[in-house]
Amino acid sequence: MANRDPEWMMAAVKASMRERTGRTLEQWVAVVQASGIDPLDQNAVRRWLKEKHGILQNSQWAIADAAARAAGWERPTTDEYIAKQYAGQKAALRPIFERLREVLEGFGNDVLLEGRSTYIPFIRKRQFVAIAAATRTRVDVGLRFVDAPSSRLLAPTNSLGQATHKFSLASVKEINAEVKRLLRAAYDQNG
Numbered sequence: 001m002a003n004r005d006p007e008w009m010m011a012a013v014k015a016s017m018r019e020r021t022g023r024t025l026e027q028w029v030a031v032v033q034a035s036g037i038d039p040l041d042q043n044a045v046r047r048w049l050k051e052k053h054g055i056l057q058n059s060q061w062a063i064a065d066a067a068a069r070a071a072g073w074e075r076p077t078t079d080e081y082i083a084k085q086y087a088g089q090k091a092a093l094r095p096i097f098e099r100l101r102e103v104l105e106g107f108g109n110d111v112l113l114e115g116r117s118t119y120i121p122f123i124r125k126r127q128f129v130a131i132a133a134a135t136r137t138r139v140d141v142g143l144r145f146v147d148a149p150s151s152r153l154l155a156p157t158n159s160l161g162q163a164t165h166k167f168s169l170a171s172v173k174e175i176n177a178e179v180k181r182l183l184r185a186a187y188d189q190n191g
Helices: 006-015 017-021 025-035 042-053 057-070 078-085 088-105 177-189
Strands: 120-123 127-133 139-143 165-169
Touching (some): 006 017, 017 025, 017 057, 025 042, 042 057, 078 088, 078 120, 088 120, 088 127, 127 177, 139 177, 165 177
Antiparallel strands (some): 127 139, 139 165
8 A cells, every 4th residue: 555645645736726726836825824824723724715715625735734834834644643543532443443444455556545634535546435533432434435335334424535425433343344345335436
């Protein structure tokens, strides 16, 4: 499994920023700096970009990231994001994440893993699964489907990145054949 390099992602988003938003990434960083919003509060920057300027998710991320880095922030590695999410009261959930990761990586060497502050996305050509330590006792698994398979486990969602459906797990034992079938379907539909 390869970790997608955030610098590669930033370069891809930056290359089309002017076309998608009317400004270059550097111009957007200057707009954020002039706004009075704390550039280190990336969630506030993203909300402001969406509400005031109608900027879409990937561009929000790139602008907020670039503005924070210009203010001295250093991006954590994917492993650091994972460690932070599964620390403290959520540490007992780490085996669930690791088993899901093992299953997802087993689908093929084209599966990429990225780090986010609240969830970990798995990507082929696009994100197909997102895993989040939702509570002290529950991991949420978001799946992106073009055509969702029938399953009593699935519930529609618009959270967890690009997920269209989700289910929750409270133990490694719950990662059964049905869960694996759903993960595989998301993998197959996003390649």
